[in-house]
Amino acid sequence: MGRIALTGTASLLGGRLLRRLAETKGPDRLLVVDVAPPPAALAVRHRAVDLTAPAADQRLLDVLREEQVESVLHFAFFTSPRRDTVYTHELESIGTLAVLAAAAAAGVGRVVMRSFTAVYGARGQNPAFLTEDRPLQPDPATAWARDKLEAEQHAASFSRRYPDLKVAVLRFAPLIGPGVHTFYTRILDRRVVPLLMGYDPLVQMLHPDDALGAAEAAVDRPVAGPFNVVPLRPIPLLTALHLAGKIPLPVPHPLAYPAVDLMWAAGVGEAPGRFCDYVRFPFVADGERARRELGFSARHASRDALLAYIGYRHPQARARAAEAPA
């Protein structure tokens, strides 16, 4: 049996997947391909490959061949938007290209790639549940989404060109729960949380345990193509804020976009103004395909994931949040 290579093990999901696989498959079958070494306690092999370096694909190909890798789990993606868009583009779009090219050339059987339901784009015209065959239409002006979209396009094109390479793309709903630290949890950590006046879209919040369960299921099944990984039920944004004990501050949307952009440019904001779309319009995805083909169904509703996060982050502040979900 060949090895399973993981990238992006410094991320929450990649790191937890590494730990879980080290338990279930044994550390000998794993290989961390990353710039940062994994925790020494795991005793997992590590090969340093910088996906943003020139000729990263060649270096990665050598590593995959030498270590006899049979599957690659590609989790090197940023959840939060970054000001360094050049590096992000090199890692996410070009880096994914390198991973896919090396995997195809090394004869690796399968690649599992992390993606985001946000790549569908938040749009007023979205159906209540986005299915995997829906075209990906994120806001083209958002670098964050553009890089993820390009990574998805590389995955689709490699699947077409190399029928033997099974590329499964897991589109995770936004993660919330113990251990999650992203730009939206930083916003949620404040007492007063701004939102758009008159808009209250349904949002999905995925518990990291569920996300991990889906990733594990995808490692073992020879499936290909995109899969939405979503929680049981979405929740209205305003309901979520009140459940978390926040004070919502409604901002008129014509004001919010430039104000958020200004804060981002000034270095105090968490995201560019275009991200307001994600609290204005829904991007709720349908998990039916993952249920059918991956055998994965979430155990937590969005509400449970949120309460788990509040209990983890602010245990003393909210007696209500610690209360077990009904």
Place this chain on the structure above:
Amino acid sequence: MSSRPKVVLLRPATRGEPQRDAAPEATPRREGLLVALARALEAGRHGLGWENVADLWSAAYFSWHSEDVDEFGRDARFIETIRPLLEFLYTVWWRVEPAGVENVPAEGPALVVANHSGVLPWDGVMITLALRHEHPARRECRMLVLDMFALLPFLAPTLARSGAVRASQENGERLLRQGELVGVFPEGVKGVGKRYRDRYKLARFGRGGFVRLALRTSAPIVPCAVVGAEEIHPVLAKADWVGRPFGLPYFPITPSFPLLGPLGVVPLPTKWSIDFSDPIPTAGYGPEAAEDPILVNRLSEQVRSVIQRMIDGRLARRRSVWFG
């Protein structure tokens, strides 16, 4: 500052009464707003903190919203909250007279197809109420609403909470496959925003999307005619350029709007009737018939003429707009 005691809410008392409108996600009632207020005041003797403000706010919010909604955003407690207002409109304001409610199947999917009028989607609300209160099986009708209503700030979340769903093939199909009763207005914006002089003349029925929906899911079509809603906001003229910067597809000028400002959104107390005709079965054609444009158009025209006939019959018998 440091001596300020933190208010820790106890587990909210749940009242045992089952909700009349029992949705699967109906959550137990939290402690009331007054209890939260009393707690805040108690804590406030030592100075009111952020926690108290947040607690009060959230108690106020959850006094009329559920903690959990269904997958389309329908909120059982919100519906319960606005029910008195809607029932007032139904029984007192418009004195709605439903007929043929039993034509709507007692169970399984069905598509109620109605004429659209009245500037704001009140006709959908009243059809829902007629079926909820007068149908023997107390059926809950999910209205598919126009994009414009589903996207407008404030109106969009309100409609979603009250059970309406944005009109699209995907949403309609999902609801019907779950065995729900779905209501549509194929005239769309051409119907709801038409001028007073064009009242009760059915506009084109879209491109037959509702027929394809029914064929694909083998759901019977129940034609429905609403009379009385055309006169609640008589549109004398349209100044669509006023609404465009705000994302409104039309801007009606009625005797009271925009002349009287906010009062202009109060609808006139006309007398309403809602007629349901015999269902038109679609199961015999098979799902592939949805791709046959001639058949789709024929069924669409058939439904349209049934509705127009029901409307004309009502209008011929109606003596007064106000008293029926």
